[in-house]
Amino acid sequence: MSAYRAPGVSQPEIYDRLRAAGYRLTTPRRVLVDLLCAADGPLCAEQVHAQVGATGMNLSTVYRNLNRFVDLGWLERMPGLEGQRRYRVRTGGPVAQVLCLDCGRSRPLATSLAPLQEAAAGLGFCPESLQVTLSAHCDHGCDALAQVKAG
Numbered sequence: 001m002s003a004y005r006a007p008g009v010s011q012p013e014i015y016d017r018l019r020a021a022g023y024r025l026t027t028p029r030r031v032l033v034d035l036l037c038a039a040d041g042p043l044c045a046e047q048v049h050a051q052v053g054a055t056g057m058n059l060s061t062v063y064r065n066l067n068r069f070v071d072l073g074w075l076e077r078m079p080g081l082e083g084q085r086r087y088r089v090r091t092g093g094p095v096a097q098v099l100c101l102d103c104g105r106s107r108p109l110a111t112s113l114a115p116l117q118e119a120a121a122g123l124g125f126c127p128e129s130l131q132v133t134l135s136a137h138c139d140h141g142c143d144a145l146a147q148v149k150a151g
């Protein structure tokens with residue numbers, strides 16, 4: 001049996017965690033939480049900022065809040081292109097993705113990560129969280145690749 005089970009969090013739990021940590025639920029912060037909860041994939045800080053800019057929140061405030069949310073345990077970082085960090089709400093299970101090195105597009109991988117967790121457990125480690133990113137080149141004819149071929 002795998003001992004791994006990171007807790008997923010619901011939106012009301014996120015609000016509770018923020019309040020418990022002493023954060024006021026300002027309108028911009030609520031907008032940020034709502035956006036992250038509604039996202040259908042990981043977002044980088046610039047993408048988040050582009051969508052909450054109308055609230056007057058600047059990019060450094062977006063970064064600061066994202067880092068706080070990670071510290072509070074309900075948001076997790078995932079690798080993106082060229083060291084970029086992307087963020088998604090913790091879902092409660094291990095995460096596997098394939099990432100295109102040309103265009104940065106990513107897709108979730110439907111695969112079992114149990115062998116990795118078992119291998120870690122076999123070495124005496126109790127897995128806390130598990131993220132696997134497979135770097136690849138997509139065959140979607142992405143823009144970056146098209147430019148390389150044209151050039």
Ligand SMILES: [Zn+2]
Nearest residue numbers: 100103138142
């Ligand atoms: Zn691509």
